[in-house]
Amino acid sequence: MEEELKCPVCGSLFREPIILPCSHNVCLPCARTIAVQTPESEQHLAAGGGGGDHADKLSLHSETDSGYGSYTPSLKSPNGVRVLPLVPAPPGAAAAPRGAGPASSSLTCPQCHRSASLDQRGLRGFQRNRLLEAIVQRYQQGRAAAAAAAKCQLCDRSPPEPAAVLCEQCEVLYCAACQLRCHPARGPFAKHRLAPPPAHPGAPGGGGDGGGGKGAGGGRKLPTCAEHDLENYSMYCVSCRSPVCYQCLEEGKHSKHDVKALGAMWKQHKVVWDQINHCTLKLRQSTGLMEYCLEVIKENDPSGFLQISDALIKRVQVSQEQWVKGALEPKVSAEFDLTLDSEPLLQSIHQLDFIQMKLAWFTFDPSSAHRDIVLSNDNQTATCNSYDDRVVLGTAAFSKGVHYWELHVDRYDNHPDPAFGIARINVVKDMMLGKDDKAWAMYVDNNRSWFMHCNSHTNRTEGGVSKGATVGVLLDLNKHNLTFYINGQQQGPPAFENIEGVFMPALSLNRNVQVTLHTGLEVPQSVKQPKLPNN
Numbered sequence: 001m002e003e004e005l006k007c008p009v010c011g012s013l014f015r016e017p018i019i020l021p022c023s024h025n026v027c028l029p030c031a032r033t034i035a036v037q038t039p040e041s042e043q044h045l046a047a048g049g050g051g052g053d054h055a056d057k058l059s060l061h062s063e064t065d066s067g068y069g070s071y072t073p074s075l076k077s078p079n080g081v082r083v084l085p086l087v088p089a090p091p092g093a094a095a096a097p098r099g100a101g102p103a104s105s106s107l108t109c110p111q112c113h114r115s116a117s118l119d120q121r122g123l124r125g126f127q128r129n130r131l132l133e134a135i136v137q138r139y140q141q142g143r144a145a146a147a148a149a150a151k152c153q154l155c156d157r158s159p160p161e162p163a164a165v166l167c168e169q170c171e172v173l174y175c176a177a178c179q180l181r182c183h184p185a186r187g188p189f190a191k192h193r194l195a196p197p198p199a200h201p202g203a204p205g206g207g208g209d210g211g212g213g214k215g216a217g218g219g220r221k222l223p224t225c226a227e228h229d230l231e232n233y234s235m236y237c238v239s240c241r242s243p244v245c246y247q248c249l250e251e252g253k254h255s256k257h258d259v260k261a262l263g264a265m266w267k268q269h270k271v272v273w274d275q276i277n278h279c280t281l282k283l284r285q286s287t288g289l290m291e292y293c294l295e296v297i298k299e300n301d302p303s304g305f306l307q308i309s310d311a312l313i314k315r316v317q318v319s320q321e322q323w324v325k326g327a328l329e330p331k332v333s334a335e336f337d338l339t340l341d342s343e344p345l346l347q348s349i350h351q352l353d354f355i356q357m358k359l360a361w362f363t364f365d366p367s368s369a370h371r372d373i374v375l376s377n378d379n380q381t382a383t384c385n386s387y388d389d390r391v392v393l394g395t396a397a398f399s400k401g402v403h404y405w406e407l408h409v410d411r412y413d414n415h416p417d418p419a420f421g422i423a424r425i426n427v428v429k430d431m432m433l434g435k436d437d438k439a440w441a442m443y444v445d446n447n448r449s450w451f452m453h454c455n456s457h458t459n460r461t462e463g464g465v466s467k468g469a470t471v472g473v474l475l476d477l478n479k480h481n482l483t484f485y486i487n488g489q490q491q492g493p494p495a496f497e498n499i500e501g502v503f504m505p506a507l508s509l510n511r512n513v514q515v516t517l518h519t520g521l522e523v524p525q526s527v528k529q530p531k532l533p534n535n
Contacts, residue, residue: 004292005136008110009034014136018126020107022114023311025132031123035107127242130223131304135295150197154178165194173197223303233303234425235397235502236265241310243303246426249502255399259502263367264395266302289319360403361520362396362505369393370429381410382507383514389419391429391439394505394517402476404523405505406485409469411514412446418513419443419452420471421495422482423506433508440496441506442484444471449486451495461492471515474524475503485524 007014009030016028026034105118119125150163152175161175167183169192174183183189224245225231231245239257248254293316299305363379370390374383384390394405407420419433421441427433434441434452441452446464450457463486465471472485481494509515 002139003288005132005139013140014129014132017129017132017136018123019129019308019311020109020114020126021116022109022112023308023314024109024111025129026110028123028128031107031126034110035105035118035123127226127307129304129308131296131299131301131308134299134301134304135292138295152178154182163197166197168193168195223301234262235259236262236303236306238265241306243306246424249425252501255501257399259397259399261365261395261397261504262302262306263365264362266305289315360396360398360405362394362405363519364392364507364517365395368425368429377516380518381514381516382509383411384509384511387510387512388430389417389432389508389510391423391427391431391433391506391508393423393425393427394519396519397425397502397504398475398477399502400477402474402478402523404472404474404521406470406472406518406521407507407515408518409465409467409471409513410516411512412465412467412469413512415446416510416512417443417445418465418507418509418515420473420484421506422473422475422503424502425504427506431508433506439506440482440499440503441508442471442491442495443508444486444491449484449491451484451492453496459492459495463489463491472524473505477503488524 002013005013007017007027007030008024009026012027014025014027017025018028018031019025105122106115107118107123108115150173151160152163153160153173155161155175155178161177163173164176165179166173167189170183172183179194183192183194223233223243225233225243225248228245228247231247233243234246235244235249236242237244237254237257237259240254243262244254244259249259293312296305296308296312364373364375364382366373366375366379369375369382369392372384372386372388372390373392374385375381375392379395382392409418417432419441420443421433421439423433423439423441427438428436432441432443432452433439434443435455437454439453442449443452444450444465446466447462448464449461451459465486470485470487472488474483474485476483477499480497480499482496482499483494484491505517507515
């Protein structure tokens, strides 16, 4: 796997890797050395001076007219990529004249030779590959641990010398001196195979989980948004293929995009695990790419994983296709007669149990729920440990279309006021839904209901809930309104109008209520006449 963790420019393990638009990676310091600018706007930049902007926009010559950059043959990196040394500014060089346009800088990938233009942010415009950086760090730690753990088993010294080889036939570790003395390469030992000492079980590629469990990411700081330093990533924009924070959504940058919950998208993209296992079992080889993919999947950083998952899936698919073409074709003649016993396969097919995945299917989200919320029934049933109202959100996020779901009241004791509706991802979760400006809700007791937003109560309507009742929520983002139903009858007028943005299904309740969520339902076409509000 080590080759997967090496920069194609410097040939060393990645340092501060960044992701190029072509999905390949380079070290940030190496990217500064291979950045180029067009001859029309050449300018000299002092090496190491001028601050981060100048270093990020450091430029060399390129053949921009050909459609991709090239490297001037001067120095050669360990991996064969030619780079040009930094050119310091001439003494007394004047600054660029006022009114001159900014330098047109670009960077060419050293692997696929695709060229990418740099905007005013320079190299800071490329995303940092945090996941790859974490794997490199874990790989270095594992390699150091393996070197310290493998000791000679025949040494008279105390402590024993580090092991230099492992005899696969004897299954004994030898240091260099003991190997020459006790296991010479002659006589009966001549045919024995000597291999490097095995990796430590905790190291990448070893027998353990590589630290990929809960402990690996337990102490890691949650990644923050590149645009808003104080906000953590919480959603994923499918259109932009990038994690975003709630402030990005509030600013309207993704208002017309398909935005989904970050955790749900993370789980959806992790199906690459089955593909990697299939290739590993089928080919009986542990290639560098497969080991790297396994390390990526062990990561507990959803945004970092989604940052590179698409490109990684494509690499695995291409690798599989290259092996399948001709390499795994059956080596039999056309006259060879094969008989296929399909009975076990037919039995397995008959035993399959299918479920229907409906449109807008979602559950309650345990990762974002208040800690007093109790979920069961595959996260489709919710109650609470507290007498105070607590909020739980759904795993889906809606920004367009028409969506309808229902909540069945399984238990209703002592006349509580559960609230049903929609909310932003950053809604306050330790009070009733609708008391802040991030939620739009209907709260209801056993006799009547009210609509609430920003702690403003409106449209009191007769008709409440009890055990066995069903509350329906209709979110129509084509008409930008929200409507509620109780037992199939519209409860009052449309509750809220002119609503825009990204919304998640939401619910608040206390320990006196238990509800079960039903999703993927058809939008009500004909309903009873709505109850009119008393006010």
